[in-house]
Amino acid sequence: MEYELPWTEKYRPKTLSEMVGQEEVVERLKAYAEKKEMPNLLFAGPPGTGKTTAAMALAREIFGDSFEQNFLELNASDERGINVVRETIKEFARTLPFGGAKFKIIFLDEADALTADAQHALRRTMEKYAATSRFILSCNYSSKIIEPIQSRCAIFRFRPLSEEQIKERLKFIAEKEGLNVTEDGYNALVYVSEGDLRRAINLLQASAALSKEIDEKLVFQVASKARPQDIRKMMEVALKGDFMEARKLLYNTMIEYGMSGDDVIKQMHREVFNLDIDDRTKVQLIDKIGEYEFRMVEGANERIQMEALLAQFLRFGKDKNI
Incomplete structure (x- = not known):
């Protein structure tokens, strides 16, 4: 049986020009590619916005045919301890670049998963091997990267795609x-x-x-997500006072789409803003959704909590005469 590549890899852009969105970031990275020179970089932003693709495309444009020999990719969430810095990264960084390149690139994906000790060790490694290596760190939250590393990097912010x-x-x-x-x-x-x-x-x-x-x-x-209109209908029925019908819609949704109570409550949070009710009631409902989500995280029975949450919707609907 022929193995099929994941489409995320099969259709991953190979050059900066092929990237989707992030126009400002791409323009700045193209300047580095043209000069074949770059500082250490920190890419921060939500998942799936092009951070890994940008790092690989930049390395390809700088190194050309010697890309594979001069580019090391590590996922810091898998290898997050100090040993990965002391062993894997140092081993790669201490050797000279291949094919006449000025430096190598070490790409640390999900660098915010590195422990504090590993980040401090990484900071020392970045200093020690500055002559032969450049680092690209990607993270979801730049605040989780220690300040000494942030100050040694040019920071690029990736936005969610439209x-x-x-x-x-x-x-x-x-x-x-x-x-x-x-x-x-x-x-x-x-x-x-x-x-x-x-x-x-x-x-x-x-x-x-x-x-x-x-x-x-x-x-x-x-x-395994419900249609947004199904979630809205369930909440609207509850707000109008029909608890048994809202409860039935809740369980039908959970069974049909294979959803947990946590899945449903997250979609309820998202869809509350689309209900035809006043903003004050929306705020009050969000407060209750947060309260019952916390109860489930703490281990409370999700079915009981979801029914109790629907009962809260009834109370707010009755108070507002919805």
Whole structure:
């Protein structure tokens, strides 16, 4: 059986010009690529916004054919202790660049997962091997990187991709793979991905494994997410005072889409803002959603808590005469 590459790798942009979005970041990185020179870099931003792709594309444009010999990629969340700095990184950094390059590049993905001790060791390594190596660190939260490392890096902020940018890339892949995706299918992919292009592409591939015809229903089933209108309907019914019907809709949603109470409550939080109620009531409902989510995190029975939360919706609906 022939192994198929994940589409996130199969369709990963090879050059900076092919990248989706992040125009300001790309322009600055292109300047480094043209000069074949760069400082240490820190890429910060949400998952699936192009941090890894940018690092690899920059390295390819700087090194050309000697890319593989001069580029080391490590996922710091897998290898987060001080030993990875002392052994793997130092071993690579201490050798001379290959093929006449001025330096090597060490890419540390999810660097905010490194322990504090490992980060301090990394800071010393960055100083010691500055003549032969450059570091690119990627993280979701730059605040989790110690200040001495931040001060040694040029910081680039990656923003979540827009709906249009995600749709455009998905349509490109769907055309290459011979898929027929409906417009509501694309909207569902965008809704579930929340600005994360990698998640959207993985979901498209998972849906395509079931059918070449991809619509909204298939996407939500594969993603184990409820349609937003189903979640809104459940909350609206509760606000109007019909507890038993709202409870029935809750359990039907959990069974049909294979969702946990935690999954449902997160979608409720997202959809409250789209309810046709006044802002004050929305704030009060958000406060209650947060309270019951915390109870479930602490180990309370999710079914009991979800029913209790719906009961709170009834109370607010009654108070406001919704």
